Amino acid sequence: MRYLRSVFALVLSAVLLLGSGAAWAAAPEEPGDLTILFTHDTHDHFLPAANEEGGEYGGYIRLATLLKEQRQAAAEQSRAVVTLDGGDFSMGSLFQTIYTTAAPELRALGAMGYDVTTLGNHEFDYRQQGLADMLNAAKESGDPLPAIVQANYTQPMDHDSGYAVVQALENYLVTDYTVIERDGLRVAVFGVLGEDANDCAPMSGMELEPIADAAKRVVAEIKEKEDPDYIICLSHSGTDGTGKGEDYALAKAVDGIDVIISGHTHTTIETPIQVNGTLVVSCGEYTQNLGVLTVSKAEGKTELVDYQLLPVDETVANDPAMTALARSFQRTVDETYLSGYGLTFDEVLCENSYNFTPISQFGAVQEEDTLGNLIADSYVYAVKEAEGENYVPVDFAVVASGVIRASLAKGDITVSDAFDVSSLGSGADGTPGYPLVGVYITGKELKDAFEVDASVTPLMSAAQLYGSGMKWSFNTHRMIFDKVTDCAQILPDGTEVPIQDDKLYRVVTGLYSGQMLGTVNGKSFGLLTITPRDEKGQPIENLEDYIIHGPGGTEVKEWYALASYLQSMGTVDSRYAAPEGRKTVSRSWNPIELVRSPGWITLAAMALAVLVVAIIALLVTKPLRRRSRRGYRAYRGRRRR
Structure with a gap:
């Protein structure tokens, strides 16, 4: 009996020992550290740009150097590295003019070793066909290319052109997500496009699944099928960096995302936002910084190891290979696009002695701005030149801050500089650059436009307006949609006359700004209305029918209006040294001013x-x-x- 008890005790000990060993063996091992090199909203910034301090910022030719240095640094610490981009890699410089034929952006990302990117709203600036052509051109180049992930596109609304883009997405192998295997880690990356970004792409023709719904679906699929160590979302949706915005809401709504790289809003997040176990990061626009994020896992939770925003500036050396690639694309731009205007990439248009607002600060404060004045005046100049003897006076030329993409530094202003300022989109002719459109609105609607500037801008900064031919005043502390206190038309001789509610006024703006007029109703809850009309006062159905054309029938592009105006001056006129009183903004709490009229x-x-x-x-x-x-x-x- 004693013998049996001994045997039983021995067997029990063995079972317990084996059980504890099995439990020990089954305990999941935490994955190693992961370094994520990231950008977003690079907008075709191949070359450095001048900043307000006299230095330079950005440029793929320097970013490439920094990427190589950071990969080497991570390798020395035995850390796995992935390189990711959050979309809007196109539309921002003259290189975009060969977007559909040469796909310089994706080829540049591939040359710099990017693993994955996603599509932003500006990838649709040349419409569905433009995106389709770009994807096909990239594929046909045979160059190394990043994977593209996009999880919340649904069937395109325009099934004719939609077929081409669906075929191109399939040809490029765009998928909901991809898995990168790197140094023993499995890193799953998926992409989404947000509601505001979709609103900013009026010609995309795409329908979208809500980002939270798409993310929940894709994260569940990744966990079920891929055994990931990390899940990263490339979200072209945005956050303001303080816990507001679509990407903050996305992190809060969806479990299981380790990192969200937040694009679209051009935000710079100095310290990662952590919500619901997810780190939300942004590094700013135009390749100003390279984001470097290192994360680890502890008990299944994502932990921040290190986070840096490395400036891409004049202290970083040019990468020879990327410089050569940029120059080759530049020659193609000269030959295939600028030759039609009799211009070249680096040709000097005029000399500038004044400090214009840096693009990093542009539109941040409600006020008149000399760069906005210059652009609006250039529209009037260009229409006069285009229409010649048939010129119909422009009563109001207007540009919105959201379409101004660069500023002008002191010194020589080149063709490239002028293009960068107004670099978005394409026209009905399919060529790069949004054209000018000439329409009519009533005086009542004109006053509503001033109210948009006063009341909608705090809700949507891209709506801030700068104009030529009119002046208006408002108090920021008055009741919303009743902030404007005074307005008048300024005639060419400087005379000020009252605006008549029932009179039709000719307004010139860019095609994109004209298309976005429809958002005024929604943003003002239907209290403000602006309806583009023809010269007889009838509502316009298709704005493209009112594009301004030159004598040869070519569209007058926004960028060319600015370039030709600058060239006509030779030296920037002194009137742009300071505001002229076109827009007067009061911030008074004086009770009389708050309730006057x-x-x-x-x-x-x-x-x-x-x-x-x-x-x-x-x-x-x-x-x-x-x-x-x-x-x-x-x-x-x-x-x-």
């Missing part, structure tokens, strides 16, 4: 306030009167006794 919105708000005060007064005084009556009755009772 109130509109119906302010009157309604005042009436509501009076009503609320009256109700409160009634509620307060009624019990007092009741208590007073009870006290009086008690007093009289005591008197009778």
Whole structure:
């Protein structure tokens, strides 16, 4: 019996030992550290640009050097490295003019060793066919290319041109997600495009699944099929860096994402935002910085190891191979695009002695801006040149801050510099650059446009307006949609005349800005309306029918309007040294100014306030009167006794 007890104890010990060993063996091993090199919103910035301090920033030719240095540094620490981009890699310089034929952007990302990118709204600036042509050109080049991930596109709305883009996406092998195997790690990367980004691509023709729905679906699939160590989202949706925005909401709504690289809003996040176990990061636009994020896992949770935003500036050496690639693309731009304008890439248009607002600060404050004035004036100049003897006076030329993509530094201004300022889109002719359009709106709608500038800009900074031919004033502290206090038309001789509500005024702006007029209704909750009209006052169905053309029938592009105006001056005119009073912004809390000449919105708000005060007064005084009556009755009772 003692023998049996000994055997049983021996067997039990062995079972316990094996069980504990099995449990030890089954304990998951934490994955190694991962370094993520990332950019977003690089917008074709192959070459460095001048900054306001007299230095330079950005440029693929320097970014390539920094990428190599950081990969080497990670290798020395035995860390796995992936290189990712958050979309909007195109549209921002003259290199975009060969977007559809040479795909310089994707080929540059491939040459710099990027593993994955996603598609932003500006990849659709040349519409569905343009994106399709670019993807096919990239594939046909035979060059190394990054993978493209996009998880929330659904069937294109325009099935004719949509077929071409669907075929191109399949040809390039665009997928919901991809898995990178790097130094023993499995890194899953997926991409989404947000609601605001989609609104900023009015010609995309794409339908989108909500980003949170798409992310939940894809994360579940990745976990089920791929056994990932890390899951990274390339989200072209955006955040403001303070816990607001679509990507903050995405992280909060979806479990299991380790890192969100947040593009679209050109945000620079100095310290990663951590929400729901997800790190949200952004490094700013135009290759100003290279984001370097290192993460680890502890008990299945993502932990921040290190985070840096490395400036891409004049302290970084040019990479010879990327410099050679950029120069080859530049020659192609000269030959295939600029030759049609009789211009070259580095040709000097004029000399500038003034400090214009840096693009990093442009539109941040509601105020008149000399660069905005210069651009608006260039539209008037270009229309006069194009129409010649048939010129119909432009009453108001206007540019929105959202389409101004670069500033002008002191010194020589080149063709490339001018293009960078107004570098977006294409026209009905399919060639690069948004054209000018000439339409009519009523004086009442013109006043609503000034109210858009005053009231909508705080909700959507891209809506801030700069104009030529009109002046307006507003107080930022007045009631929303009733902030404008004064406005007038400025005639060519400088005379100011009142704006008549029922009169038609000719307005010139860029095609994209004209297309975005439809958002005014939504952003103002239907309180403001602007309807582009023809010269007879009839609403316009297709803005492209009102594109401004030159004598030879070519579209007058926004960028060329600016370039030709600068060239006509030779030296930037002194009128652009300081604001001229075209827009006057008050921030006064003076009660008289706040209620002076109130509109119906302010009157309604005042009436509501009076009503609320009256109700409160009634509620307060009624019990007092009741208590007073009870006290009086008690007093009289005591008197009778």
